[in-house]
Amino acid sequence: MNEFDEEITSLIDEIKEKTVKCWNCNFCFSACPMFQAGRGWWSYGPSGLTWSLYYGLQLGLLDKSGPEVKELVRNIYACTTCNTCTNTCRDSSASIPVLEIIEKGRMLLVERGIGPTAQQKKALESLLNYGNPYALSAKKRLDWLKDREVKKLPHQKADLLYFVGDAASYEPELHNLARSIVKLFEFFGIDFGILEEERSCGEVALRIGDRGLFEELSNQNMKSLTESGVKTIVTTSPHCMNVLKNEYDPHFRNAIEIIHYTEFFADLLAQRGISFQREFPHHTTFHDPCYLAKHNDITEPARRLLNVVPKLSLKEMKLSGPDSLCCGGGGGRIFTDVEEEHRPEYTRLGQALEVGADVVATACPWCNTMLRTAASDLEADDRIRVMDVAEILVEALGI
Amino acid sequence: MRKDIKELEIVSFLEEVVGKDNVSVSVFEKIKQSVDAFPYHVTMAHLPYTVVLPESTEQISQILKYANREKIPVFIRGSGTQLAGSSRPHTPGIMINTSRMRKYELFEDYGYIECEPGLHNREVIDLLAERGWFLPQLVGSALIASLGGLASNNTSGHVIDAAIGKVGDYIHGVEVVLPTGEIIETGTKGMRRPAGTDLTKYFVGGDGLLGVITKIRYRLVPLGKQAYGVAIFKDLKRIARGVKRMYMEKVPPPLFMEFMDHKVSTIAYSVKNMEPPPGPVIFFVGYGEDEDIARKKMNLVLEVFKDEKPVEASQVTDEAEWRKLWSAREVIGPYLMKANEGILVGVELVANLAQLEEAMEEGSRFQEGIPYLEDTDSYYYGHIGALTMHSAFVLPPTLEEEKLRKIVTTVFQKEKEFNLKYGTCGGEWGQFSKRKEFFVERYGDVAYGLVRKIKAAFDPNNILNPGILEGYR
Numbered sequence: 001m002n003e004f005d006e007e008i009t010s011l012i013d014e015i016k017e018k019t020v021k022c023w024n025c026n027f028c029f030s031a032c033p034m035f036q037a038g039r040g041w042w043s044y045g046p047s048g049l050t051w052s053l054y055y056g057l058q059l060g061l062l063d064k065s066g067p068e069v070k071e072l073v074r075n076i077y078a079c080t081t082c083n084t085c086t087n088t089c090r091d092s093s094a095s096i097p098v099l100e101i102i103e104k105g106r107m108l109l110v111e112r113g114i115g116p117t118a119q120q121k122k123a124l125e126s127l128l129n130y131g132n133p134y135a136l137s138a139k140k141r142l143d144w145l146k147d148r149e150v151k152k153l154p155h156q157k158a159d160l161l162y163f164v165g166d167a168a169s170y171e172p173e174l175h176n177l178a179r180s181i182v183k184l185f186e187f188f189g190i191d192f193g194i195l196e197e198e199r200s201c202g203e204v205a206l207r208i209g210d211r212g213l214f215e216e217l218s219n220q221n222m223k224s225l226t227e228s229g230v231k232t233i234v235t236t237s238p239h240c241m242n243v244l245k246n247e248y249d250p251h252f253r254n255a256i257e258i259i260h261y262t263e264f265f266a267d268l269l270a271q272r273g274i275s276f277q278r279e280f281p282h283h284t285t286f287h288d289p290c291y292l293a294k295h296n297d298i299t300e301p302a303r304r305l306l307n308v309v310p311k312l313s314l315k316e317m318k319l320s321g322p323d324s325l326c327c328g329g330g331g332g333r334i335f336t337d338v339e340e341e342h343r344p345e346y347t348r349l350g351q352a353l354e355v356g357a358d359v360v361a362t363a364c365p366w367c368n369t370m371l372r373t374a375a376s377d378l379e380a381d382d383r384i385r386v387m388d389v390a391e392i393l394v395e396a397l398g399i
Numbered sequence: 400m401r402k403d404i405k406e407l408e409i410v411s412f413l414e415e416v417v418g419k420d421n422v423s424v425s426v427f428e429k430i431k432q433s434v435d436a437f438p439y440h441v442t443m444a445h446l447p448y449t450v451v452l453p454e455s456t457e458q459i460s461q462i463l464k465y466a467n468r469e470k471i472p473v474f475i476r477g478s479g480t481q482l483a484g485s486s487r488p489h490t491p492g493i494m495i496n497t498s499r500m501r502k503y504e505l506f507e508d509y510g511y512i513e514c515e516p517g518l519h520n521r522e523v524i525d526l527l528a529e530r531g532w533f534l535p536q537l538v539g540s541a542l543i544a545s546l547g548g549l550a551s552n553n554t555s556g557h558v559i560d561a562a563i564g565k566v567g568d569y570i571h572g573v574e575v576v577l578p579t580g581e582i583i584e585t586g587t588k589g590m591r592r593p594a595g596t597d598l599t600k601y602f603v604g605g606d607g608l609l610g611v612i613t614k615i616r617y618r619l620v621p622l623g624k625q626a627y628g629v630a631i632f633k634d635l636k637r638i639a640r641g642v643k644r645m646y647m648e649k650v651p652p653p654l655f656m657e658f659m660d661h662k663v664s665t666i667a668y669s670v671k672n673m674e675p676p677p678g679p680v681i682f683f684v685g686y687g688e689d690e691d692i693a694r695k696k697m698n699l700v701l702e703v704f705k706d707e708k709p710v711e712a713s714q715v716t717d718e719a720e721w722r723k724l725w726s727a728r729e730v731i732g733p734y735l736m737k738a739n740e741g742i743l744v745g746v747e748l749v750a751n752l753a754q755l756e757e758a759m760e761e762g763s764r765f766q767e768g769i770p771y772l773e774d775t776d777s778y779y780y781g782h783i784g785a786l787t788m789h790s791a792f793v794l795p796p797t798l799e800e801e802k803l804r805k806i807v808t809t810v811f812q813k814e815k816e817f818n819l820k821y822g823t824c825g826g827e828w829g830q831f832s833k834r835k836e837f838f839v840e841r842y843g844d845v846a847y848g849l850v851r852k853i854k855a856a857f858d859p860n861n862i863l864n865p866g867i868l869e870g871y872r
Contacts, residue, residue: 051431
């Protein structure tokens, strides 16, 4: 058996061994954003996906092309990888690693050449060719900086590296977020820099199931990040933070502190205090990004930051913290069209409006994009503004 | 070939009734809709022709009229949390899932809430609690268990029957589609329940044999206050004696009263990062209109157990501590599976009050004489306030199906003998799917024959949930 066959066999064994311990209690459906967004099909939800993989393998349905394969690809790539299923199973049932099985299934589909969706394949090709999923030139990566002077590592040196990430680098409507974080570093007098040639952290490739591409990207990143000699990496995106902190090579992640920007500035705030120039008189609600709250149990730093902003009135949605409702953008979904009856981002925006918020704050570029799109689609953008925590801080600081 | 044509015809008809998007012939959907929390693997020969998601009573009526005319089996299913296989199809047919029927209307001025069957137990508990009302039903699978299935089983889960009755006592009426397709309404929209014949009772607790429940009208009950107590003993005997004395001494029964043997309490406490207790544990909830009444009721129970020389017995005033304890018990089955990496098989042993001590001791030796289980750890816990004990075992998930079926059959057989001996019956998990043999032996052929006649009167072509009445095979 060659290495490739061994890898496939190992994936199949893991999927089967882990799935067969599930007793079909279906508790994992209770808060799954994908199931709630769908019509009510039970194959379109957490243990529906794991058992589809299991029986697909048992019945030999994944060896050929057919309606079953198409259906499985559609369903499995609709998963947002928010981790609610695994957390629910851990807290209330038999602790089946539901998301891990789903992601192993994605890897298997990619290995067999039957996944992901056509649009996601394009994102993967772009990652391979351009180092970002948007099919944009690497040269355009620093356009968001405009004329701002920031140290470029590794030629210049700094202890702290700001890892901007693909979305904040390339999505024009997220440039203000990246610039806001830079302004905060400057305001606090932090000696920091960015990578001269940053490339994707590879999270999208990993979530979609292309382990090989992820390893290629992560190896390049680990090399340049290690060469830069930084001690701390602060990320814009919880997705980048999660993958750098939990899924890069242990030698790398144990040697460098990797944190999300809300954690960094909340700690700084606790040490130094802060004096705001302006009031922010808005009913604000905070949407917890899944890769902070559900994958890493980080819920407090953003709230600590928001709570010190003058006149900001923080109103919690019914589903918040670790029980937050996913915006629907994770797991590679942002790169593919998913037809659903009740889109998660619409539901989430509705929940923000329900508590009377005129600002919904978040701390993730994709959550930001999803919620802004929802506000626009639902013609609610005159009633509610979607902002990142960093943007609120910058506005209140008057910088 | 003819079979395939028939299937296409069925699908085509259903698509006309509910729309294409609400009909599935996906093998993955069929499989997922054919299993529940019962430990057997899917039976491929029983997969439905198609799964359908209706949105209205009228759509279900059209489907049943068609199925009745064409004599096509129809199975009804909510969230598939059933532990005895009754949400599984027993033969190919049409699988109707109620997960799109999730509307409710709250009529506070009339004193009831009317719910569709696809709503989940926990969400209705929460939405009522927000407005100061109480749903007298809390099952272990509350997170996802659907109201339709719960009403068909008339199960109250953890709630102690003797405290406030079963959920059926609070259901003032239902809307039902008969197997022949007619829609009927039962009961009342008033505060007083009907005297004499009330068809509600045929459907609530009717095992899904006689009709499809499409609306359930629950009387609104004011939300009371709770006070919590816990007692730790060196042995189970004192727990049994305390419960018996509680009833004999006319102490108001608590809303919830659970016990865990030492093995189970050790796992439950550890899972919640609490110091494991030195022995079996009993814990209970006093329930009343206000905090004083709840505390007074809880203290009356506590005093009974203090007389039984516990290692420790006290009120639990820390809400967070109580939640930990309660949640550990609420989902102890999955925690046992996690600890043993296997699949749970359990029984429902019910004692009578007079012989509670004897029955509890006997239940603690349940696996004796059962091949395979004699060498397996057994776990003992349950709703002891309802004199109910669960003896549970965790089996390897890779156990051959034939061996698994043999064990499950033997275990159910022994459960039957236990409940026959004590003259009791199960209070959860429905009746016929799991306990057809019990029913026949306990109540006789005449009684079983009557049920068959009733079924035939409602469902002359035996199209609705066929197989349940014959018991799970």
